[in-house]
Amino acid sequence: MKKLILLFLLLLSPVFANSELQDVGIAKYAVLEVLADNTPLREKPDENAKRLAHLFKNSVLFADKQNDKYYRIDLNNNNYAWINKKFVEVQAIIPEKRFDNIEKISFKEDKKKYQFNIETKTISAYEFKENNNNIDFTLFDNRYDPTEIKIDKINKNFILPNSIKNDFKIQYENDKPVFGYDILKNEKGYIVEIKKTPLINNKKPLKHKIIVVDPGHGGIEKGACAFNLEEKKLNLQISKKLKKELKKKGAKVYLTRTRDKKTDLYKRVDFAKEKQTDILLSIHQNSLPNPKDVDKKHGVGVYYYNDFSYPLAKKIQDNLLISTKFKDDKVNYASFVLTRPTAQPSVLIECGYIIRKEEAIKLADKKFQRIIAKAITKGCEEYLKETFSTMPL
Numbered sequence: 001m002k003k004l005i006l007l008f009l010l011l012l013s014p015v016f017a018n019s020e021l022q023d024v025g026i027a028k029y030a031v032l033e034v035l036a037d038n039t040p041l042r043e044k045p046d047e048n049a050k051r052l053a054h055l056f057k058n059s060v061l062f063a064d065k066q067n068d069k070y071y072r073i074d075l076n077n078n079n080y081a082w083i084n085k086k087f088v089e090v091q092a093i094i095p096e097k098r099f100d101n102i103e104k105i106s107f108k109e110d111k112k113k114y115q116f117n118i119e120t121k122t123i124s125a126y127e128f129k130e131n132n133n134n135i136d137f138t139l140f141d142n143r144y145d146p147t148e149i150k151i152d153k154i155n156k157n158f159i160l161p162n163s164i165k166n167d168f169k170i171q172y173e174n175d176k177p178v179f180g181y182d183i184l185k186n187e188k189g190y191i192v193e194i195k196k197t198p199l200i201n202n203k204k205p206l207k208h209k210i211i212v213v214d215p216g217h218g219g220i221e222k223g224a225c226a227f228n229l230e231e232k233k234l235n236l237q238i239s240k241k242l243k244k245e246l247k248k249k250g251a252k253v254y255l256t257r258t259r260d261k262k263t264d265l266y267k268r269v270d271f272a273k274e275k276q277t278d279i280l281l282s283i284h285q286n287s288l289p290n291p292k293d294v295d296k297k298h299g300v301g302v303y304y305y306n307d308f309s310y311p312l313a314k315k316i317q318d319n320l321l322i323s324t325k326f327k328d329d330k331v332n333y334a335s336f337v338l339t340r341p342t343a344q345p346s347v348l349i350e351c352g353y354i355i356r357k358e359e360a361i362k363l364a365d366k367k368f369q370r371i372i373a374k375a376i377t378k379g380c381e382e383y384l385k386e387t388f389s390t391m392p393l
């Protein structure tokens with residue numbers, strides 16, 4: 001019966017096949033439940049718009065407006081986000097937003113990270129905002145009362161709200177750039193992690209650093225093919241050489257695949273997470289959707305998504321340009337599964353264009369592959385040293 005009433009309420013709210021904003025029903029809010037993990041919450045109602053967060057399955061959201069494809073989520077204080085309708089189910093229509101109470105928060109730290117355990121009943125929307133050295137984390141629709149909740153010994157870099165709020169906000173301020181952050185879910189709520197500034201040995205910046213190298217594609221996913229070359233094979237060959245070079249500099253290195261095997265993109269990201277990676281490098285060879293455009297683009301390019309990954313991308317690109325003497329296909333902002341992770345600086349490297357003969361010949365050459373591996377390694381070393389060293393360089 002309840003479902004029937006709901007259906008009736010929803011039918012009352014006309015959904016037109018256009019992008020004009022409509023109310024969600026006769027009452028103010030539609031309560032939405034997220035259907036799967038990794039659901040993007042976006043800044044605008046557009047599939048290319050910036051992702052504010054990747055929501056967990058069963059997250060509860062409150063929508064106050066809709067167009068034909070998206071719900072607008074009310075994040076309080078005139079702050080809104082958007083979610084594609086195909087990723088959620090309407091649970092109810094209600095007149096007022098509901099707020100849950102945070103039940104408990106505990107704080108701990110180890111050598112590499114700070115960790116907040118936040119116990120809640122409901123899974124909600126959240127957001128990380130990074131700004132140079134600082135990170136703001138907000139858990140929406142969770143009432144936080146500092147007089148009720150006691151948290152032991154928080155590191156001085158963190159600021160928590162000092163009065164009752166409908167959202168829970170953690171502000172992290174540091175004197176060195178961001179090195180990573182993440183949110184995990186457990187049976188009691190969330191774990192929010194902020195990576196500490198890494199300790200850098202100036203002579204051997206990569207010493208004891210954990211690097212995950214991801215050879216793109218594999219198995220039936222060959223990647224780009226040209227001149228009898230398969231991208232997946234070149235990616236693996238270069239990745240193995242890269243592993244060798246990084247190890248020579250003291251790093252601990254893991255490959256997401258060590259043989260010609262189809263590997264799920266999200267499993268590659270999870271693998272990096274499991275290894276508590278310091279740097280994630282995805283190795284690819286470029287092509288263009290239309291082979292006729294072959295003369296339009298060339299050279300080496302590095303891709304990043306999160307602002308804090310940019311300095312790593314830039315250092316790798318600078319070194320690759322010097323060593324390969326390839327044309328500059330730039331450091332580019334791009335939303336890929338392997339550039340989006342926030343748990344560590346993550347970049348995707350397109351070593352060259354496999355569809356251009358003069359580049360393909362070099363990319364397949366063992367000596368040239370070693371030059372690429374050395375340049376990427378040097379880029380990682382310079383990034384760590386110049387970004388995080390506390391000693392004079």
Ligand SMILES: [Zn+2]
Binds near residue numbers: 216217223224231284
């Ligand atoms: Zn590729």
